[in-house]
Amino acid sequence: MTKPPFRLSPYQVQFLLVIGFITIGYALYLRYLAIEFSTVALACDGFVRLFSNDNPLLRLARGAGIGLVNRVGPLRRLMMGEAGGAVGDLPRLLRGEAL
Secondary structure, rough: OOOOOOOOOOOHHHHHHHHHHHHHHHHHHHHHHHHHHHHHHHHHHHHHHOOOOOOOHHHHHHHHHHHHHHHOOOHHHHHHHHOOOOHHHHHHOOOOOOO
């Protein structure tokens, strides 16, 4: 006696595809969050260490760097735009366009 072949119905295939896509999408999302979090965390840690230290050499370097940025107008505007979130791939509403 032979067993009939195991076949999935179209609904079962569709369900498995949806579950697979959700799983892959979630994994990519978590990977993106981990990369973004580590980059932001490292940058914030670096800024905290730089500006909370009373080492005279670091204080001199901080003052020189901030003074240089303050004197170079385009660099200052770029840094202000980055800090304010106005640089990069902006949503249409933020660019002033209609939906």
